[in-house]
Amino acid sequence: MAILNRFTTAYWKNLQGDPRKKQLFILRALHKSAASEASGISAAGEEAMPDKLITPQDVGEKTRIMTLKEMPGPSSIGNLIEFIWRDGFSRIHEIQMEHRKKYGKIFKSRFGPQLVVSVADRDLVAEVLRAEGVAPQRANMESWKEYRDMIGSSTGLISAEGEDWLKMRSVLRQLIMRPRDVAVFSDGVNEVVDDLIKRVCILRAQEPDGATVPNVNDLFFKYSMEGVAAILYESRLGCLENEIPQETQDYIGALHLMFSSFKTTMYAGAIPKWLRPVIPKPWEEFCLSWDGLFRFSRLHVDKRLGEIKGQLERGEDVKGGLLTHLLITKEMTMEEIYANLTEMLLAGVDTTSFTLSWASYLMARHPHVQQQIFEEVSSTLGPGAVATADDVTHLPLVRGLVKETLRLFPVLPGNGRITQDDLVVGGYFIPKGTQLALCHYSTSFDEENFADASDFRPNRWIRKDSTDRVDNFGSIPFGYGIRSCIGKRVAELEMHLALTRLIQRFRICMSPLTADVKAKTHGLLCPAAPIHLQFIDREN
Numbered sequence: 001m002a003i004l005n006r007f008t009t010a011y012w013k014n015l016q017g018d019p020r021k022k023q024l025f026i027l028r029a030l031h032k033s034a035a036s037e038a039s040g041i042s043a044a045g046e047e048a049m050p051d052k053l054i055t056p057q058d059v060g061e062k063t064r065i066m067t068l069k070e071m072p073g074p075s076s077i078g079n080l081i082e083f084i085w086r087d088g089f090s091r092i093h094e095i096q097m098e099h100r101k102k103y104g105k106i107f108k109s110r111f112g113p114q115l116v117v118s119v120a121d122r123d124l125v126a127e128v129l130r131a132e133g134v135a136p137q138r139a140n141m142e143s144w145k146e147y148r149d150m151i152g153s154s155t156g157l158i159s160a161e162g163e164d165w166l167k168m169r170s171v172l173r174q175l176i177m178r179p180r181d182v183a184v185f186s187d188g189v190n191e192v193v194d195d196l197i198k199r200v201c202i203l204r205a206q207e208p209d210g211a212t213v214p215n216v217n218d219l220f221f222k223y224s225m226e227g228v229a230a231i232l233y234e235s236r237l238g239c240l241e242n243e244i245p246q247e248t249q250d251y252i253g254a255l256h257l258m259f260s261s262f263k264t265t266m267y268a269g270a271i272p273k274w275l276r277p278v279i280p281k282p283w284e285e286f287c288l289s290w291d292g293l294f295r296f297s298r299l300h301v302d303k304r305l306g307e308i309k310g311q312l313e314r315g316e317d318v319k320g321g322l323l324t325h326l327l328i329t330k331e332m333t334m335e336e337i338y339a340n341l342t343e344m345l346l347a348g349v350d351t352t353s354f355t356l357s358w359a360s361y362l363m364a365r366h367p368h369v370q371q372q373i374f375e376e377v378s379s380t381l382g383p384g385a386v387a388t389a390d391d392v393t394h395l396p397l398v399r400g401l402v403k404e405t406l407r408l409f410p411v412l413p414g415n416g417r418i419t420q421d422d423l424v425v426g427g428y429f430i431p432k433g434t435q436l437a438l439c440h441y442s443t444s445f446d447e448e449n450f451a452d453a454s455d456f457r458p459n460r461w462i463r464k465d466s467t468d469r470v471d472n473f474g475s476i477p478f479g480y481g482i483r484s485c486i487g488k489r490v491a492e493l494e495m496h497l498a499l500t501r502l503i504q505r506f507r508i509c510m511s512p513l514t515a516d517v518k519a520k521t522h523g524l525l526c527p528a529a530p531i532h533l534q535f536i537d538r539e540n
């Protein structure tokens with residue numbers, strides 16, 4: 001009766017005899033009824049959908065929508081063993097693949113009280129992302145928000161939700177989301193690339209073979225930080241100098257603390273507040289690293305603000321980029337500016353540097369592919385020319401190199417969402433408020449999406465003609481839609497310009513010190529061992 005009371009005859013008729021729509025309607029009604037009647041049971045929990053109420057006879061066996069209870073997945077205890085005893089946190093990408101094989105395209109896992117539904121299929125991922133509303137919700141950002149409330153700051157794009165997020169996103173998306181918005185940063189980024197090349201020469205000269213750059217990620221980390229700060233803060237930080245300024249070193253320390261203590265910062269969010277006096281370290285470290293990141297951002301934002309005030313007082317024209325625009329237009333409050341620049345810098349450094357490290361490593365491992373890319377660059381640009389953003393549109397293999405690298409090593413192997421509406425995905429009813437994990441790593445290796453998926457083939461991304469569709473939801477390293485990466489174009493510009501110049505100038509080879517380097521998850525997907533590469537001058 002509880003179900004029937006929820007029916008409206010008109011709506012039911014409107015379903016036009018579509019059995020799946022009708023089932024969804026029944027399930028929603030059941031869900032609401034169960035949630036309100038079963039006190040103490042989470043509305044988003046699998047128990048909130050008692051499947052005994054739905055029989056195949058109710059809805060027809062063939063098209064029956066299933067409940068979360070029926071969804072396969074590892075047991076809670078199995079998960080606990082995997083993650084706590086078998087160091088699953090560093091193998092999240094591998095576990096994704098194993099679970100996909102074992103449980104199929106969609107499966108559920110429990111992490112303590114938290115139920116997570118993993119979606120590991122290109123078309124289902126597309127379904128979920130295409131169904132998103134105007135302000136999709138990211139999962140597990142409570143600890144970030146708590147820190148910001150504690151210091152009286154604002155959330156930034158990564159940690160904000162709802163109206164707050166929408167407002168900031170609509171300001172920022174107009175500034176850096178289109179290729180032509182970031183093309184204006186070409187010259188600035190190319191100056192940073194000049195310093196990168198000089199640094200390669202300095203570093204290799206310090207090695208006995210005169211060719212090896214040890215741990216290239218260290219170099220690319222500094223390049224990425226310098227590059228993204230040149231765009232965001234409109235100032236140079238000196239990361240690629242011999243003597244790195246103290247404030248920049250402090251920032252790097254805070255950033256390393258954030259990622260090197262990844263598990264602790266994860267636990268900072270996972271450990272309930274009442275346990276903090278007993279286990280204080282994770283939360284303390286989490287706050288300490290944020291203190292450092294925010295301090296650095298305030299310093300650079302305030303510096304630029306001081307310069308602008310000085311220019312205005314002297315009656316000079318104020319020209320500048322992203323930060324200048326934000327400071328002048330006042331479309332955001334100062335706290336929102338601090339928070340957004342902090343979060344964007346954090347989001348923009350390791351992501352880009354890991355991708356550059358993997359791209360160089362893959363080219364060193366596949367010299368014939370490197371040669372093809374070199375030939376494309378030389379024939380398109382001519383000798384000695386410095387590429388700009390416009391030139392990159394004529395370098396499909398360089399763009400393919402970045403896409404293929406991100407397919408094989410997606411920096412974010414998975415992405416989280418909280419569903420904002422009831423959904424049916426893969427034949428299962430997913431109630432509003434459920435945490436979803438979109439398994440980008442496993443879809444990237446799915447043979448249905450990419451033939452010979454383990455092979456490194458940048459040319460698979462080259463369109464044969466205008467009807468050729470090479471993009472697909474199997475590999476969406478920057479996400480998709482309204483909540484996708486806002487720094488995608490910035491990251492691409494930095495990576496395209498750096499890789500083009502490195503390929504023009506050097507033959508990148510494996511160092512005898514580097515064997516097969518595997519990936520591990522450490523928050524992001526990163527090299528499990530240092531990558532040492534040789535940079536050998538190409539003959540003119």
Ligand code: HEM
Pocket residue numbers: 138157158169228343344345347348349351352355406411412415416477478479480482483484485486487488490491
């Ligand atoms: C290789 C480089 C990068 C990769 C692979 C990457 C990937 C991603 C992914 C997968 C997301 C989540 C999207 C979603 O939830 O649907 C994201 C979000 C974000 N990224 Fe990036 N990113 C990169 C570089 C950057 C850079 C350079 C910046 C800053 C300039 C940046 C700033 C952000 C921000 C602010 C968000 C949150 C967007 C929002 O919630 O509205 N990222 N990124």
